[in-house]
Amino acid sequence: MTRFALTVEFDGTPFMGLQRQDHGPTVQQAIEDAAHKVTGEHPILFSAGRTDSGVHALAMRCHLDIEKQIEPFRLSEALNAHLRPDPVAVIGCEVVPDDWHARFSCLGRAYVYRIANRRAPLTLEKNRAWHVARPLDAEAMHEAAQALVGLHDFTTFRSAHCQAASPVKSLDRLDVRREGDHILIEAEARSFLHHQVRSMVGTLSLVGLGQWRIEQVGEALAAADRSALGLNAPPEGLYFLRASYPED
Amino acid sequence: MTRFALTVEFDGTPFMGLQRQDHGPTVQQAIEDAAHKVTGEHPILFSAGRTDSGVHALAMRCHLDIEKQIEPFRLSEALNAHLRPDPVAVIGCEVVPDDWHARFSCLGRAYVYRIANRRAPLTLEKNRAWHVARPLDAEAMHEAAQALVGLHDFTTFRSAHCQAASPVKSLDRLDVRREGDHILIEAEARSFLHHQVRSMVGTLSLVGLGQWRIEQVGEALAAADRSALGLNAPPEGLYFLRASYPED
Structure with a gap:
Protein backbone atom coordinates (compact mmCIF):
# COMPACT_ATOMS: atom_id res chain seq x y z
CA MET A 1 0.00 0.00 0.00
CA THR A 2 1.24 3.47 -0.90
CA ARG A 3 -0.21 6.70 0.42
CA PHE A 4 -0.44 9.48 -2.16
CA ALA A 5 -0.96 13.12 -1.27
CA LEU A 6 -2.88 14.98 -3.97
CA THR A 7 -3.18 18.71 -4.55
CA VAL A 8 -6.53 19.30 -6.17
CA GLU A 9 -8.06 22.29 -7.95
CA PHE A 10 -11.77 22.40 -8.70
CA ASP A 11 -14.62 24.57 -9.84
CA GLY A 12 -17.28 23.91 -7.19
CA THR A 13 -20.21 25.13 -9.29
CA PRO A 14 -21.56 21.75 -10.49
CA PHE A 15 -20.88 19.89 -7.22
CA MET A 16 -22.82 19.40 -3.99
CA GLY A 17 -19.51 20.05 -2.25
CA LEU A 18 -16.30 18.14 -1.68
CA GLN A 19 -17.40 15.36 0.68
CA ARG A 20 -19.39 12.42 -0.61
CA GLN A 21 -23.16 12.67 -0.15
CA ASP A 22 -26.09 10.39 -0.83
CA HIS A 23 -27.57 12.73 -3.39
CA GLY A 24 -25.79 14.66 -6.11
CA PRO A 25 -22.27 14.80 -7.52
CA THR A 26 -19.34 15.58 -5.22
CA VAL A 27 -15.64 16.15 -5.78
CA GLN A 28 -14.80 13.21 -3.49
CA GLN A 29 -16.93 10.86 -5.56
CA ALA A 30 -15.43 12.15 -8.82
CA ILE A 31 -11.88 11.50 -7.58
CA GLU A 32 -12.72 8.15 -5.97
CA ASP A 33 -14.44 7.00 -9.17
CA ALA A 34 -11.41 8.08 -11.24
CA ALA A 35 -9.08 6.24 -8.82
CA HIS A 36 -11.23 3.12 -9.12
CA LYS A 37 -10.98 3.26 -12.91
CA VAL A 38 -7.19 3.62 -12.68
CA THR A 39 -6.55 0.92 -10.07
CA GLY A 40 -9.58 -1.37 -9.84
CA GLU A 41 -9.48 -0.58 -6.11
CA HIS A 42 -11.95 1.38 -3.99
CA PRO A 43 -9.76 3.94 -2.22
CA ILE A 44 -11.31 6.51 0.10
CA LEU A 45 -10.32 10.14 -0.30
CA PHE A 46 -9.48 12.21 2.79
CA SER A 47 -9.13 15.98 2.49
CA ALA A 48 -7.78 18.91 4.51
CA GLY A 49 -11.12 20.68 4.42
CA ARG A 50 -14.74 20.21 3.57
CA THR A 51 -16.33 22.62 1.18
CA ASP A 52 -19.98 23.44 0.50
CA SER A 53 -21.80 23.33 -2.80
CA GLY A 54 -20.47 26.05 -5.11
CA VAL A 55 -17.24 26.63 -3.13
CA HIS A 56 -14.01 26.34 -5.17
CA ALA A 57 -10.50 25.10 -4.42
CA LEU A 58 -7.21 26.37 -5.81
CA ALA A 59 -5.08 23.85 -3.91
CA MET A 60 -7.00 21.42 -1.70
CA ARG A 61 -4.77 18.75 -0.15
CA CYS A 62 -6.09 15.18 -0.05
CA HIS A 63 -4.77 11.66 0.32
CA LEU A 64 -5.67 8.14 -0.71
CA ASP A 65 -4.09 4.70 -0.30
CA ILE A 66 -3.41 2.52 -3.32
CA GLU A 67 -2.17 -1.08 -3.54
CA LYS A 68 -1.27 -0.99 -7.23
CA GLN A 69 2.32 -0.05 -8.04
CA ILE A 70 2.20 3.30 -9.82
CA GLU A 71 4.44 6.35 -10.06
CA PRO A 72 2.96 9.63 -8.72
CA PHE A 73 3.20 11.36 -12.11
CA ARG A 74 1.47 8.46 -13.85
CA LEU A 75 -1.24 8.41 -11.18
CA SER A 76 -1.98 12.13 -11.55
CA GLU A 77 -2.08 11.84 -15.35
CA ALA A 78 -4.42 8.84 -15.19
CA LEU A 79 -6.69 10.50 -12.59
CA ASN A 80 -6.92 13.65 -14.72
CA ALA A 81 -7.75 11.60 -17.82
CA HIS A 82 -10.63 9.89 -15.99
CA LEU A 83 -11.82 13.08 -14.28
CA ARG A 84 -12.71 14.69 -17.62
CA PRO A 85 -15.05 16.40 -18.26
CA ASP A 86 -15.59 17.19 -14.58
CA PRO A 87 -13.92 20.50 -13.58
CA VAL A 88 -11.54 18.79 -11.13
CA ALA A 89 -7.79 18.55 -11.72
CA VAL A 90 -4.96 16.92 -9.81
CA ILE A 91 -2.26 19.60 -9.91
CA GLY A 92 0.18 17.82 -7.59
CA CYS A 93 0.80 14.22 -6.54
CA GLU A 94 3.47 12.73 -4.27
CA VAL A 95 4.14 9.72 -2.10
CA VAL A 96 3.85 10.45 1.63
CA PRO A 97 4.49 8.36 4.76
CA ASP A 98 1.65 6.08 5.87
CA ASP A 99 1.03 8.25 8.93
CA TRP A 100 0.63 11.46 6.93
CA HIS A 101 -3.06 12.46 6.95
CA ALA A 102 -4.54 15.19 4.76
CA ARG A 103 -6.97 16.17 7.51
CA PHE A 104 -5.32 15.29 10.81
CA SER A 105 -1.75 16.28 9.92
CA CYS A 106 -2.89 19.65 8.62
CA LEU A 107 -1.63 22.55 10.76
CA MET B 1 -31.88 61.00 -31.53
CA THR B 2 -29.11 60.47 -29.01
CA ARG B 3 -25.97 58.45 -29.65
CA PHE B 4 -24.82 56.33 -26.71
CA ALA B 5 -21.35 54.83 -26.44
CA LEU B 6 -21.37 51.56 -24.51
CA THR B 7 -18.48 49.72 -22.89
CA VAL B 8 -19.35 46.04 -22.96
CA GLU B 9 -17.89 43.00 -21.21
CA PHE B 10 -18.83 39.51 -22.33
CA ASP B 11 -18.00 35.85 -22.01
CA GLY B 12 -17.82 34.73 -25.64
CA THR B 13 -18.29 31.01 -24.90
CA PRO B 14 -22.02 30.70 -25.71
CA PHE B 15 -21.96 33.09 -28.67
CA MET B 16 -21.21 32.72 -32.38
CA GLY B 17 -19.22 35.93 -32.03
CA LEU B 18 -20.02 39.60 -31.60
CA GLN B 19 -21.51 40.50 -34.98
CA ARG B 20 -25.03 39.43 -35.90
CA GLN B 21 -25.28 36.26 -37.96
CA ASP B 22 -28.11 34.34 -39.57
CA HIS B 23 -27.57 31.29 -37.40
CA GLY B 24 -26.84 31.17 -33.68
CA PRO B 25 -26.74 33.68 -30.83
CA THR B 26 -24.45 36.71 -31.05
CA VAL B 27 -23.55 39.50 -28.65
CA GLN B 28 -24.86 42.09 -31.12
CA GLN B 29 -28.24 40.43 -31.26
CA ALA B 30 -28.40 40.12 -27.46
CA ILE B 31 -27.73 43.86 -27.00
CA GLU B 32 -30.02 44.92 -29.86
CA ASP B 33 -32.82 42.76 -28.46
CA ALA B 34 -32.32 44.27 -25.00
CA ALA B 35 -32.33 47.79 -26.48
CA HIS B 36 -35.55 46.99 -28.32
CA LYS B 37 -37.17 45.85 -25.08
CA VAL B 38 -36.07 49.06 -23.35
CA THR B 39 -37.07 51.52 -26.10
CA GLY B 40 -39.48 49.82 -28.50
CA GLU B 41 -37.03 50.91 -31.22
CA HIS B 42 -34.78 48.78 -33.43
CA PRO B 43 -31.33 50.33 -32.96
CA ILE B 44 -28.31 48.84 -34.70
CA LEU B 45 -25.18 48.20 -32.66
CA PHE B 46 -21.78 49.23 -34.05
CA SER B 47 -18.61 48.03 -32.35
CA ALA B 48 -14.88 48.80 -32.35
CA GLY B 49 -14.00 45.23 -33.26
CA ARG B 50 -15.49 41.99 -34.43
CA THR B 51 -14.80 38.89 -32.41
CA ASP B 52 -15.11 35.22 -33.30
CA SER B 53 -17.08 32.55 -31.51
CA GLY B 54 -15.57 31.90 -28.08
CA VAL B 55 -13.55 35.13 -27.96
CA HIS B 56 -14.17 37.34 -24.90
CA ALA B 57 -14.24 41.08 -24.27
CA LEU B 58 -13.21 42.96 -21.15
CA ALA B 59 -14.10 46.39 -22.55
CA MET B 60 -15.49 46.40 -26.09
CA ARG B 61 -16.66 49.85 -27.21
CA CYS B 62 -19.92 50.07 -29.14
CA HIS B 63 -22.56 52.66 -30.02
CA LEU B 64 -26.25 52.81 -30.81
CA ASP B 65 -28.73 55.61 -31.58
CA ILE B 66 -31.91 55.95 -29.56
CA GLU B 67 -34.90 58.29 -30.04
CA LYS B 68 -36.40 57.75 -26.59
CA GLN B 69 -35.32 60.23 -23.91
CA ILE B 70 -33.29 58.27 -21.35
CA GLU B 71 -30.36 58.97 -19.06
CA PRO B 72 -27.15 56.93 -19.72
CA PHE B 73 -27.22 55.33 -16.27
CA ARG B 74 -30.88 54.32 -16.68
CA LEU B 75 -30.15 52.93 -20.13
CA SER B 76 -27.25 50.78 -18.92
CA GLU B 77 -29.31 49.50 -15.98
CA ALA B 78 -32.25 48.64 -18.24
CA LEU B 79 -30.00 46.96 -20.83
CA ASN B 80 -28.33 44.87 -18.14
CA ALA B 81 -31.72 43.85 -16.71
CA HIS B 82 -32.86 42.63 -20.14
CA LEU B 83 -29.51 40.99 -20.99
CA ARG B 84 -29.87 38.49 -18.14
CA PRO B 85 -29.09 35.60 -18.15
CA ASP B 86 -26.78 36.11 -21.14
CA PRO B 87 -23.14 36.68 -20.01
CA VAL B 88 -23.04 40.21 -21.47
CA ALA B 89 -22.84 43.33 -19.31
CA VAL B 90 -22.84 47.04 -20.08
CA ILE B 91 -20.07 48.34 -17.79
CA GLY B 92 -20.07 51.90 -19.16
CA CYS B 93 -22.58 54.14 -20.95
CA GLU B 94 -22.29 57.77 -22.03
CA VAL B 95 -23.77 60.22 -24.51
CA VAL B 96 -21.42 60.98 -27.42
CA PRO B 97 -21.63 63.38 -30.39
CA ASP B 98 -23.60 62.17 -33.42
CA ASP B 99 -20.40 61.88 -35.45
CA TRP B 100 -18.64 59.63 -32.90
CA HIS B 101 -18.44 56.11 -34.31
CA ALA B 102 -17.37 53.06 -32.30
CA ARG B 103 -15.66 51.55 -35.33
CA PHE B 104 -14.58 54.44 -37.54
CA SER B 105 -13.50 56.85 -34.80
CA CYS B 106 -11.41 54.15 -33.12
CA LEU B 107 -7.68 54.91 -33.26
Missing part, protein backbone atom coordinates in the same frame (compact mmCIF):
# COMPACT_ATOMS: atom_id res chain seq x y z
CA GLY A 108 -3.33 25.40 8.97
CA ARG A 109 -5.94 26.27 6.37
CA ALA A 110 -6.25 29.40 4.27
CA TYR A 111 -9.22 30.64 2.28
CA VAL A 112 -9.67 33.60 -0.01
CA TYR A 113 -13.07 35.18 -0.59
CA ARG A 114 -13.58 37.23 -3.74
CA ILE A 115 -16.19 40.00 -4.06
CA ALA A 116 -16.80 41.71 -7.42
CA ASN A 117 -17.83 45.19 -6.31
CA ARG A 118 -19.38 46.93 -9.30
CA ARG A 119 -22.74 47.99 -10.59
CA ALA A 120 -22.90 45.78 -13.71
CA PRO A 121 -23.77 42.09 -13.52
CA LEU A 122 -20.93 39.55 -13.84
CA THR A 123 -20.11 37.80 -17.09
CA LEU A 124 -16.67 36.14 -17.12
CA GLU A 125 -16.73 35.97 -13.30
CA LYS A 126 -20.20 34.47 -12.96
CA ASN A 127 -20.04 31.74 -10.26
CA ARG A 128 -16.46 32.89 -9.52
CA ALA A 129 -17.16 35.83 -7.18
CA TRP A 130 -19.91 37.33 -5.04
CA HIS A 131 -21.46 40.23 -6.91
CA VAL A 132 -22.06 43.23 -4.61
CA ALA A 133 -23.45 46.15 -6.64
CA ARG A 134 -23.21 48.91 -4.00
CA PRO A 135 -19.78 50.35 -3.11
CA LEU A 136 -17.93 48.65 -0.25
CA ASP A 137 -15.46 50.37 2.04
CA ALA A 138 -12.60 47.84 2.19
CA GLU A 139 -10.68 49.78 4.82
CA ALA A 140 -13.64 49.79 7.21
CA MET A 141 -14.12 46.06 6.56
CA HIS A 142 -10.47 45.39 7.34
CA GLU A 143 -10.63 47.38 10.56
CA ALA A 144 -13.79 45.57 11.66
CA ALA A 145 -12.25 42.22 10.77
CA GLN A 146 -9.46 42.66 13.34
CA ALA A 147 -11.99 42.18 16.16
CA LEU A 148 -12.35 38.57 14.97
CA VAL A 149 -8.62 37.74 14.96
CA GLY A 150 -7.45 35.69 17.94
CA LEU A 151 -8.96 33.01 20.18
CA HIS A 152 -12.73 33.40 20.40
CA ASP A 153 -16.03 31.59 20.75
CA PHE A 154 -17.23 31.81 17.12
CA THR A 155 -20.81 30.61 17.79
CA THR A 156 -22.18 33.68 16.00
CA PHE A 157 -20.31 32.73 12.84
CA ARG A 158 -21.11 29.02 12.88
CA SER A 159 -23.69 27.11 10.85
CA ALA A 160 -26.50 25.38 12.75
CA HIS A 161 -25.25 22.21 11.02
CA CYS A 162 -21.67 22.54 12.26
CA GLN A 163 -20.37 19.29 13.72
CA ALA A 164 -17.30 20.66 15.50
CA ALA A 165 -16.98 19.72 19.16
CA SER A 166 -16.34 23.30 20.25
CA PRO A 167 -17.11 26.74 18.81
CA VAL A 168 -13.82 28.08 20.21
CA LYS A 169 -11.25 28.62 17.48
CA SER A 170 -8.15 30.72 16.97
CA LEU A 171 -8.30 32.92 13.87
CA ASP A 172 -4.74 33.79 12.82
CA ARG A 173 -5.45 36.33 10.09
CA LEU A 174 -8.38 38.08 8.44
CA ASP A 175 -7.24 40.65 5.90
CA VAL A 176 -9.46 42.70 3.62
CA ARG A 177 -8.09 44.65 0.67
CA ARG A 178 -9.37 46.26 -2.51
CA GLU A 179 -7.83 45.51 -5.92
CA GLY A 180 -9.64 47.61 -8.51
CA ASP A 181 -13.26 46.44 -8.68
CA HIS A 182 -12.55 43.53 -6.36
CA ILE A 183 -12.50 43.08 -2.61
CA LEU A 184 -10.30 40.17 -1.50
CA ILE A 185 -10.62 38.70 1.98
CA GLU A 186 -7.98 36.23 3.18
CA ALA A 187 -8.56 34.10 6.25
CA GLU A 188 -6.06 31.81 7.97
CA ALA A 189 -6.54 29.50 10.93
CA ARG A 190 -5.63 26.04 12.13
CA SER A 191 -9.23 25.11 11.36
CA PHE A 192 -12.57 26.76 10.73
CA LEU A 193 -16.15 26.09 11.78
CA HIS A 194 -18.78 25.27 9.17
CA HIS A 195 -19.76 28.48 7.32
CA GLN A 196 -17.30 30.51 9.42
CA VAL A 197 -15.55 32.28 6.53
CA ARG A 198 -18.78 32.99 4.68
CA SER A 199 -20.44 34.23 7.88
CA MET A 200 -17.51 36.54 8.66
CA VAL A 201 -17.43 37.88 5.09
CA GLY A 202 -21.18 38.45 4.97
CA THR A 203 -21.10 40.33 8.25
CA LEU A 204 -18.10 42.42 7.20
CA SER A 205 -19.94 43.34 4.00
CA LEU A 206 -22.55 45.12 6.14
CA VAL A 207 -19.76 47.25 7.58
CA GLY A 208 -18.48 47.86 4.04
CA LEU A 209 -21.94 49.07 3.00
CA GLY A 210 -22.15 51.37 6.04
CA GLN A 211 -25.12 49.46 7.47
CA TRP A 212 -23.15 48.30 10.51
CA ARG A 213 -20.71 50.29 12.63
CA ILE A 214 -17.18 48.87 12.78
CA GLU A 215 -17.67 48.04 16.49
CA GLN A 216 -20.77 45.95 15.80
CA VAL A 217 -18.69 43.07 14.43
CA GLY A 218 -16.93 42.64 17.77
CA GLU A 219 -20.28 42.98 19.54
CA ALA A 220 -21.81 40.25 17.35
CA LEU A 221 -18.83 38.00 18.17
CA ALA A 222 -19.23 38.68 21.90
CA ALA A 223 -22.93 37.82 21.72
CA ALA A 224 -21.95 34.20 20.85
CA ASP A 225 -25.37 33.82 19.30
CA ARG A 226 -26.13 32.80 15.71
CA SER A 227 -29.01 35.29 15.59
CA ALA A 228 -26.44 38.11 16.00
CA LEU A 229 -24.98 37.20 12.57
CA GLY A 230 -25.24 39.90 9.94
CA LEU A 231 -25.32 37.81 6.79
CA ASN A 232 -23.91 34.57 5.38
CA ALA A 233 -22.09 35.36 2.13
CA PRO A 234 -22.87 33.08 -0.85
CA PRO A 235 -20.57 30.15 -1.71
CA GLU A 236 -19.45 31.24 -5.19
CA GLY A 237 -16.91 33.77 -3.86
CA LEU A 238 -15.09 31.30 -1.61
CA TYR A 239 -11.87 29.49 -2.56
CA PHE A 240 -9.90 27.00 -0.49
CA LEU A 241 -6.43 28.44 -0.99
CA ARG A 242 -3.87 26.45 0.95
CA ALA A 243 -3.30 23.74 3.57
CA SER A 244 -0.05 23.63 5.51
CA TYR A 245 1.70 20.65 7.11
CA PRO A 246 4.63 20.10 9.49
CA GLU A 247 7.01 19.33 6.61
CA ASP A 248 6.27 22.62 4.76
CA GLY B 108 -6.36 51.76 -31.63
CA ARG B 109 -7.32 48.30 -30.47
CA ALA B 110 -5.66 46.14 -27.83
CA TYR B 111 -6.07 42.44 -27.17
CA VAL B 112 -4.67 40.16 -24.52
CA TYR B 113 -4.22 36.44 -25.11
CA ARG B 114 -4.03 34.15 -22.09
CA ILE B 115 -2.27 30.78 -22.10
CA ALA B 116 -2.47 28.45 -19.09
CA ASN B 117 0.86 26.64 -19.28
CA ARG B 118 0.68 23.65 -16.98
CA ARG B 119 0.37 19.91 -17.16
CA ALA B 120 -3.04 19.51 -15.45
CA PRO B 121 -6.30 20.20 -17.30
CA LEU B 122 -8.11 23.47 -16.56
CA THR B 123 -11.02 23.72 -14.14
CA LEU B 124 -11.83 27.29 -13.07
CA GLU B 125 -10.19 28.63 -16.25
CA LYS B 126 -11.95 26.31 -18.68
CA ASN B 127 -13.00 28.38 -21.73
CA ARG B 128 -11.00 31.29 -20.26
CA ALA B 129 -7.51 30.41 -21.47
CA TRP B 130 -5.69 28.21 -23.99
CA HIS B 131 -4.35 25.16 -22.19
CA VAL B 132 -0.79 24.30 -23.32
CA ALA B 133 0.52 21.34 -21.34
CA ARG B 134 4.18 21.42 -22.41
CA PRO B 135 6.46 24.17 -21.02
CA LEU B 136 6.68 27.37 -23.05
CA ASP B 137 9.71 29.66 -23.14
CA ALA B 138 8.10 33.11 -22.81
CA GLU B 139 11.37 34.95 -23.36
CA ALA B 140 11.97 33.21 -26.69
CA MET B 141 8.36 33.97 -27.67
CA HIS B 142 8.81 37.64 -26.80
CA GLU B 143 12.02 37.87 -28.81
CA ALA B 144 10.41 36.19 -31.82
CA ALA B 145 7.36 38.48 -31.53
CA GLN B 146 9.45 41.59 -32.12
CA ALA B 147 9.91 40.57 -35.78
CA LEU B 148 6.18 41.19 -36.22
CA VAL B 149 6.13 44.70 -34.74
CA GLY B 150 5.99 47.51 -37.32
CA LEU B 151 4.45 47.97 -40.78
CA HIS B 152 4.20 44.64 -42.61
CA ASP B 153 2.20 42.59 -45.07
CA PHE B 154 0.46 40.21 -42.61
CA THR B 155 -0.90 37.82 -45.26
CA THR B 156 0.65 34.88 -43.40
CA PHE B 157 -1.33 35.76 -40.26
CA ARG B 158 -4.66 36.46 -41.97
CA SER B 159 -7.73 34.25 -42.19
CA ALA B 160 -8.84 33.12 -45.65
CA HIS B 161 -12.17 34.78 -44.77
CA CYS B 162 -10.62 38.15 -43.94
CA GLN B 163 -12.52 40.99 -45.64
CA ALA B 164 -9.93 43.75 -45.13
CA ALA B 165 -8.98 45.63 -48.29
CA SER B 166 -5.24 45.24 -47.66
CA PRO B 167 -3.08 42.80 -45.66
CA VAL B 168 -0.67 45.62 -44.80
CA LYS B 169 -1.01 46.69 -41.17
CA SER B 170 1.12 48.40 -38.57
CA LEU B 171 1.52 46.39 -35.37
CA ASP B 172 2.42 48.77 -32.53
CA ARG B 173 3.19 46.28 -29.78
CA LEU B 174 3.40 42.52 -29.23
CA ASP B 175 4.64 41.68 -25.75
CA VAL B 176 4.92 38.21 -24.24
CA ARG B 177 5.46 37.67 -20.53
CA ARG B 178 5.12 34.89 -17.99
CA GLU B 179 3.13 35.30 -14.76
CA GLY B 180 3.42 32.07 -12.78
CA ASP B 181 1.66 29.32 -14.76
CA HIS B 182 0.37 31.82 -17.31
CA ILE B 183 1.76 33.31 -20.49
CA LEU B 184 0.18 36.66 -21.35
CA ILE B 185 0.48 38.13 -24.83
CA GLU B 186 -0.59 41.74 -25.40
CA ALA B 187 -1.09 43.09 -28.91
CA GLU B 188 -1.82 46.69 -29.91
CA ALA B 189 -2.48 48.16 -33.35
CA ARG B 190 -4.74 50.65 -35.09
CA SER B 191 -6.55 47.62 -36.47
CA PHE B 192 -6.05 43.90 -36.96
CA LEU B 193 -6.79 41.43 -39.74
CA HIS B 194 -9.21 38.58 -39.13
CA HIS B 195 -7.49 35.90 -36.99
CA GLN B 196 -4.30 37.99 -36.83
CA VAL B 197 -3.81 37.85 -33.07
CA ARG B 198 -4.66 34.15 -32.83
CA SER B 199 -2.37 33.37 -35.79
CA MET B 200 0.52 35.31 -34.25
CA VAL B 201 0.00 33.63 -30.85
CA GLY B 202 -0.24 30.15 -32.34
CA THR B 203 2.94 30.64 -34.32
CA LEU B 204 4.79 32.11 -31.32
CA SER B 205 3.74 29.07 -29.29
CA LEU B 206 5.81 26.89 -31.65
CA VAL B 207 8.83 29.02 -30.75
CA GLY B 208 7.92 28.67 -27.08
CA LEU B 209 7.85 24.88 -27.44
CA GLY B 210 11.21 24.88 -29.22
CA GLN B 211 9.70 23.52 -32.45
CA TRP B 212 10.51 26.72 -34.36
CA ARG B 213 13.66 28.81 -34.24
CA ILE B 214 13.14 32.44 -33.21
CA GLU B 215 14.07 33.60 -36.73
CA GLN B 216 11.39 31.47 -38.34
CA VAL B 217 8.64 33.86 -37.25
CA GLY B 218 10.16 36.70 -39.27
CA GLU B 219 10.68 34.29 -42.17
CA ALA B 220 7.02 33.23 -42.06
CA LEU B 221 6.01 36.91 -42.10
CA ALA B 222 8.29 37.61 -45.08
CA ALA B 223 6.78 34.66 -46.97
CA ALA B 224 3.43 36.56 -47.05
CA ASP B 225 1.74 33.22 -47.53
CA ARG B 226 -0.97 31.69 -45.33
CA SER B 227 0.59 28.25 -45.74
CA ALA B 228 3.69 29.56 -43.89
CA LEU B 229 1.55 29.96 -40.74
CA GLY B 230 2.61 27.84 -37.80
CA LEU B 231 -0.70 27.45 -35.99
CA ASN B 232 -3.91 29.39 -35.30
CA ALA B 233 -4.41 29.54 -31.52
CA PRO B 234 -7.92 28.69 -30.26
CA PRO B 235 -10.44 31.46 -29.48
CA GLU B 236 -10.94 30.83 -25.75
CA GLY B 237 -7.67 32.53 -24.77
CA LEU B 238 -8.41 35.79 -26.59
CA TYR B 239 -9.83 38.91 -24.90
CA PHE B 240 -10.64 42.25 -26.51
CA LEU B 241 -9.00 44.53 -23.97
CA ARG B 242 -9.34 48.15 -25.02
CA ALA B 243 -10.34 50.54 -27.82
CA SER B 244 -8.93 54.06 -27.90
CA TYR B 245 -10.44 57.22 -29.38
CA PRO B 246 -9.25 60.77 -30.14
CA GLU B 247 -10.83 62.14 -26.94
CA ASP B 248 -9.01 59.66 -24.67
